[in-house]
Amino acid sequence: MSAVNDPQVWTLIGVFTTIMLGAMTLMTVQINRTIAASINGLRGEMIGRIDGVHHRIDGLHGEMNARFDTMDTKFEHLDRDVTALSRHIWRDTTGD
Template identity: 85%
Template sequence: MSAVNDPQVWTLIGVFTTIMLGAMTLMTVQINRTIAASINGLRGEMIGRFDGVHGRIDGVHHRIDGVHHRIDGLHSEMNARFDTMDTKFEHLDRDVTALSRHIWRDTTGD
């Protein structure tokens, strides 16, 4: 068996160190790519879910706007009906006053 001299030992140490550093670099790059891909996938899923929630909120907002428009329409309709009733009550009050004056005038005149 032949003995390994000093330059050969240092060469073997250098080759081993280069292989180990290369393997560590390769593993680090692969882990970083895997983590980045996982984060990007999670980011895409979260954006999709947030968009879905945003769409639901917009749908609720549109329904609420529709309800507000209906309430505004009912409010206007009720105000118009109340105005009509006020007018009818004013006419009724005028007629009752005229009748009561007519009746009381007739009774006091006897």
């Protein structure tokens, strides 16, 4: 059995430590790259979905404006008809 103070033992300890540190460094770099790629992919997907939501909202906005314009036109006609009826009724009641 050899003692811990032999040069070969210290060389093996150094080689083992270097291999372990190198492997940990490679694993850390790969994990960081994978996480960054995943985050960027999710960010791109979310931006695409948010853009889709914006387009849908813009479409609904246009549709709502069109419907409100239609209702405004109908209310204008209704207001004109009610005014005409009111004039007709009040004219008939005051003439009696």
